[in-house]
Amino acid sequence: MMSSSQQPVTTAVVTGASRGFGAAIAAALIDRGHRVVGVARTAEALADLRRELGAMFVPVVADATDAETARTLIEQHQPTLLVLNAGATPAAGPVHEQSWESFSRNWQVDTQHAFHWIRAALRHPLAPDSLVVAMSSGAALRGSPLSGGYAGAKAMVRFLAAYAADESRRAALGIRFATVLPQITPATELGASASIHRVIVGLWTEE
Numbered sequence: 681m682m683s684s685s686q687q688p689v690t691t692a693v694v695t696g697a698s699r700g701f702g703a704a705i706a707a708a709l710i711d712r713g714h715r716v717v718g719v720a721r722t723a724e725a726l727a728d729l730r731r732e733l734g735a736m737f738v739p740v741v742a743d744a745t746d747a748e749t750a751r752t753l754i755e756q757h758q759p760t761l762l763v764l765n766a767g768a769t770p771a772a773g774p775v776h777e778q779s780w781e782s783f784s785r786n787w788q789v790d791t792q793h794a795f796h797w798i799r800a801a802l803r804h805p806l807a808p809d810s811l812v813v814a815m816s817s818g819a820a821l822r823g824s825p826l827s828g829g830y831a832g833a834k835a836m837v838r839f840l841a842a843y844a845a846d847e848s849r850r851a852a853l854g855i856r857f858a859t860v861l862p863q864i865t866p867a868t869e870l871g872a873s874a875s876i877h878r879v880i881v882g883l884w885t886e887e
Contacts, residue, residue: 706729811858816859816861
């Protein structure tokens, strides 16, 4: 594995970058010398992160679920890493206490945004050896009966990454796709974020 001083400066796009996993991943990548385009809807949180991380963090206030946002940012920044982290907080409650709107919240955000970005990555396409990391959840494997459609939405994110990997191989694009399934843990959000960003950095920089 190359050290940060040996690695060329490359660009990553991280969705849902203003907090949690996204912010921690952005910080880890910048610490290794990479430029990060951070996408989120909250301008104030992105501005705070820019002040913290410096000029290598490029804040973009946008809706990551918008197909045009995905296409435009990929074309503009030519990233070699996409981290698809944007997602909605699931509505808590058993199925009979959900409305369709609350039940489908994560399909409208988490799954829809993964679909648009993965589609854009294949159609642009990204350069060979680029990596797309889709943030799923351990709930995708075991279900999550008190969080509406969250588990199903996250399972579909995992399927989308697998489908895209097959298409990349079929078309000889050389784009890699990976899924991360963080588990529920009593650890702090910061500690959980640190473990996730180590996985992603390892995937991206492995030789």
